[in-house]
Amino acid sequence: MCLIFYFSAQSTIPTDLSKLGEENILVEKIDGRPLYMDAQATTPIDPRVLDAMLPYMLSQYGNAHSRTHAYGWESEKAVEKAREQIANLIKCDPREIIFTSGATECNNIAVKGVARFYSEKKKHVITTQTEHKCVLDSCRALEGEGFEITYLPVSNTGLINASDIEKTISSNTSLVSVMMVNNEIGVKQPIHEIGELCKSKGVFFHTDAAQAVGKIPIDVNEMKIDLMSISGHKIYGPKGIGALYVRRRPRVKIHPIQSGGGQERGIRSGTVPTHLVVGLGEACEIAKNEMKYDHEWMEKLSNRLLNKIMNRIPHVVRNGDSNHSYPGCINLSFAYVEGESLLMALKDVALSSGSACTSASLEPSYVLRAIGTDEDLAHSSIRFGFGRFTTIEEVDYTVDRVIKQVERLRSMSPLWEMVQEGIDLKSIQWSQH
Amino acid sequence: MTVEKELILKLYKSLLREGNKFSSYNFRMYALRRIRSRFKEEKIVKDPVKVELCYKEGLKNLDIIKRQVIINDLYKPEKLVLENRK
Numbered sequence: 001m002c003l004i005f006y007f008s009a010q011s012t013i014p015t016d017l018s019k020l021g022e023e024n025i026l027v028e029k030i031d032g033r034p035l036y037m038d039a040q041a042t043t044p045i046d047p048r049v050l051d052a053m054l055p056y057m058l059s060q061y062g063n064a065h066s067r068t069h070a071y072g073w074e075s076e077k078a079v080e081k082a083r084e085q086i087a088n089l090i091k092c093d094p095r096e097i098i099f100t101s102g103a104t105e106c107n108n109i110a111v112k113g114v115a116r117f118y119s120e121k122k123k124h125v126i127t128t129q130t131e132h133k134c135v136l137d138s139c140r141a142l143e144g145e146g147f148e149i150t151y152l153p154v155s156n157t158g159l160i161n162a163s164d165i166e167k168t169i170s171s172n173t174s175l176v177s178v179m180m181v182n183n184e185i186g187v188k189q190p191i192h193e194i195g196e197l198c199k200s201k202g203v204f205f206h207t208d209a210a211q212a213v214g215k216i217p218i219d220v221n222e223m224k225i226d227l228m229s230i231s232g233h234k235i236y237g238p239k240g241i242g243a244l245y246v247r248r249r250p251r252v253k254i255h256p257i258q259s260g261g262g263q264e265r266g267i268r269s270g271t272v273p274t275h276l277v278v279g280l281g282e283a284c285e286i287a288k289n290e291m292k293y294d295h296e297w298m299e300k301l302s303n304r305l306l307n308k309i310m311n312r313i314p315h316v317v318r319n320g321d322s323n324h325s326y327p328g329c330i331n332l333s334f335a336y337v338e339g340e341s342l343l344m345a346l347k348d349v350a351l352s353s354g355s356a357c358t359s360a361s362l363e364p365s366y367v368l369r370a371i372g373t374d375e376d377l378a379h380s381s382i383r384f385g386f387g388r389f390t391t392i393e394e395v396d397y398t399v400d401r402v403i404k405q406v407e408r409l410r411s412m413s414p415l416w417e418m419v420q421e422g423i424d425l426k427s428i429q430w431s432q433h
Numbered sequence: 434m435t436v437e438k439e440l441i442l443k444l445y446k447s448l449l450r451e452g453n454k455f456s457s458y459n460f461r462m463y464a465l466r467r468i469r470s471r472f473k474e475e476k477i478v479k480d481p482v483k484v485e486l487c488y489k490e491g492l493k494n495l496d497i498i499k500r501q502v503i504i505n506d507l508y509k510p511e512k513l514v515l516e517n518r519k
Binding site for chain 1 (some may be wrong): 497
């Protein structure tokens with residue numbers, strides 16, 4: 001109720017728009033392309049990656065599975081080199097890498113594939129409430145097939161408690177799936193601890209590392225990971241390519257989803273797209289070499305943004321654990337400002353209120369709901385995503401624009417006025433007219 | 434064989450000059466920032482074998498930048514709001 005009232009108050013449109021000048025979002029024109037601050041949705045292809053890919057889009061077009069001629073051999077060589085580059089980044093054997101179309105397919109193969117393969121003996125899967133939609137939906141599909149799924153709640157900082165997983169594991173459990181870095185709030189889960197736990201209980205452990213690979217150090221053996229999803233376009237590689245790490249010793253068996261020519265050890269049939277694979281491999285090698293520098297840059301940018309915003313506007317809440325998080329993803333709630341209105345007003349900066357998959361809906365994010373964010377704060381969240389190519393000037397520009405628009409929207413808000421007068425909004429009895 | 438100081442300096446200047454040609458604001462700024470920081474990082478390297486390896490990597494990157502500057506220019510992006518403001 002309060003939100004409806006609030007929203008209608010903000011969207012009152014005066015009849016003469018021209019008098020409002022540049023202050024009004026409806027007449028404000030943006031001169032040029034918006035700044036890109038949505039690195040969790042996707043990242044631009046690094047020029048070094050494109051440079052590696054181009055020969056395979058021009059002259060080296062052979063099918064990597066053709067064994068009878070040089071075109072096939074050179075493509076196969078390139079695919080195997082990429083496999084090694086990925087394996088080097090996550091410290092595994094190249095033979096443990098399966099190429100797919102992206103992290104969504106990886107998550108589908110891992111969750112459904114493992115659960116189905118071991119379904120005769122075990123029919124229980126554990127995951128968390130803050131997973132990506134593709135893991136949650138894969139689990140829903142399994143529920144329809146008669147599997148039992150546990151969706152574990154997270155703490156109010158977004159972290160999962162390993163002991164909660166321990167209590168839930170039974171002799172019927174085949175798989176635990178917990179994402180490494182959350183795509184909406186940037187929280188880093190205690191993967192090491194969960195991996196140890198799963199190993200000791202004899203349960204397979206899958207982690208969706210689409211937002212983590214190439215950004216934080218990963219060692220699949222040290223972290224006791226059995227399956228891991230990797231995405232190309234989150235690490236300055238091309239879209240449409242991903243890789244699934246599948247442990248060989250002890251062997252993880254998977255019931256394949258796609259039938260066909262038996263490529264990628266029969267787990268993912270279909271011709272491997274050489275140019276995309278080469279791009280993913282190159283992106284991984286660059287990420288490995290640049291990880292330290294990139295991470296320091298992310299810290300610098302996020303500290304700058306946080307300090308400036310927190311110092312200049314009151315009632316801003318950071319969603320998610322600030323100690324256990326990836327600095328390139330900052331999720332802030334601006335109290336008494338409606339998130340969608342803020343995004344509309346910030347046309348010159350490409351931002352999002354949460355994941356790109358759900359950005360079309362006006363519903364607040366289920367991740368924020370899972371961490372117990374109040375309904376009104378969940379409606380006022382904005383995610384700032386930095387990347388390798390983000391500059392300090394861009395952060396400063398964004399901060400200035402955000403502050404200006406938050407102040408403007410608050411000045412129009414009757415709720416903000418009441419807060420200024422010292423009225424506790426929670427004590428108000430809203431009546432419907 | 435060690436790489437002469439003049440050659441390294443020449444490479445540094447060429448990298449900056451070529452990196453500055455990127456049409457894309459973000460690629461241009463990244464190239465300039467990373468070239469400068471990378472040379473600063475490698476300044477402490479004294480081992481001639483390692484210096485040569487770094488030098489070769491720099492030459493390889495110079496070629497990549499030259500090619501990518503052309504491609505970036507062929508599909509020139511519209512300027513960012515930030516560039517137009519100045």
